[in-house]
Amino acid sequence: MSNLTNQDDSNVLKPPYDSVKQIHTTELGRFQIRGPIAPEILCQYQLSDGLNCFRPSKRQHEALIELAKQEDGLIFAATLATKIISYVTFQKPEFPWWIKRCFPKLLELGSMETDLSWRNLGLGKTILDTIFLNSSFNFFDNFIVIAVHTVHSWDLKTSCLDPWSYRNIMLKMFKQYNFVPWETEDPEVREHPCNILLARVGTNICSEEIKHFSNCCLGVNS
Ligand SMILES: CC(C)(COP(=O)(O)OP(=O)(O)OC[C@H]1O[C@@H](n2cnc3c(N)ncnc32)[C@H](O)[C@@H]1OP(=O)(O)O)[C@@H](O)C(=O)NCCC(=O)NCCS
Numbered sequence: 001m002s003n004l005t006n007q008d009d010s011n012v013l014k015p016p017y018d019s020v021k022q023i024h025t026t027e028l029g030r031f032q033i034r035g036p037i038a039p040e041i042l043c044q045y046q047l048s049d050g051l052n053c054f055r056p057s058k059r060q061h062e063a064l065i066e067l068a069k070q071e072d073g074l075i076f077a078a079t080l081a082t083k084i085i086s087y088v089t090f091q092k093p094e095f096p097w098w099i100k101r102c103f104p105k106l107l108e109l110g111s112m113e114t115d116l117s118w119r120n121l122g123l124g125k126t127i128l129d130t131i132f133l134n135s136s137f138n139f140f141d142n143f144i145v146i147a148v149h150t151v152h153s154w155d156l157k158t159s160c161l162d163p164w165s166y167r168n169i170m171l172k173m174f175k176q177y178n179f180v181p182w183e184t185e186d187p188e189v190r191e192h193p194c195n196i197l198l199a200r201v202g203t204n205i206c207s208e209e210i211k212h213f214s215n216c217c218l219g220v221n222s
Helices: 039-044 057-069 096-101 123-132 163-175 207-218
Strands: 020-026 029-035 074-080 083-091 106-114 144-149 180-182 196-201
Touching: 020 123, 029 123, 039 057, 057 074, 057 083, 074 123, 083 123, 106 123, 123 163, 144 163, 144 207, 163 196, 180 207, 196 207
Parallel strands: 106 144
Antiparallel strands: 020 029, 029 074, 074 083, 083 106, 144 196, 180 196
């Protein structure tokens, strides 16, 4: 039987599966916002066809299942019946700059995507509200969560937005969850003027940890 409590020693980092589980009713349907989702449960959902921004949806579904199996991988999603319509992922940082400088209190918001035909209807923000503005779920208060925004990861093509407009939308959206820009020497961020490192410092992070993070951003202590 699968371990749905997720509290064994190899997975101490993760909050229990479905720590977040809420119904979100809209004119367009009754969504369930849930996470972190157990890999076994993720397998039972289909990924909606319009979730193909990073990979074709079938391959992205497989990638999400693999990530959910990792000891640090967290998937939160908005589901409608048997389909995932929108998701947000977290893990230990995968960007080369941060792999070298990772520390225990650091997590990365890896990707976020809403099905093309369901965008701009508030689903992305509903998931983020449930994760970051939820008094009964304070897991992320114990971490510095980074979000490395690069023009490569944005859907400029179908949104018809220019990089600066897209950047502004991202900045505005993430600011509501206390993600703010941090100066960094990370060459991947510096390679395009629109790229940006955002970070959310959890309320339980102390000043020494913030200083350490700031030094990591600038490559001072490497
Ligand atoms: C970014 C993304 C996940 C947002 O998901 P979503 O479900 O459409 O988000 P919401 O409907 O909650 O909207 C979030 C904000 O973006 C704005 N927005 C979304 N799409 C927009 C568009 N095409 N034009 C202008 N504003 C837009 C909304 O107005 C809202 O703004 P607010 O914070 O001022 O209220 C979605 O656009 C997407 O999948 N993009 C492709 C992948 C990507 O770029 N991911 C982000 C980097 S990993």
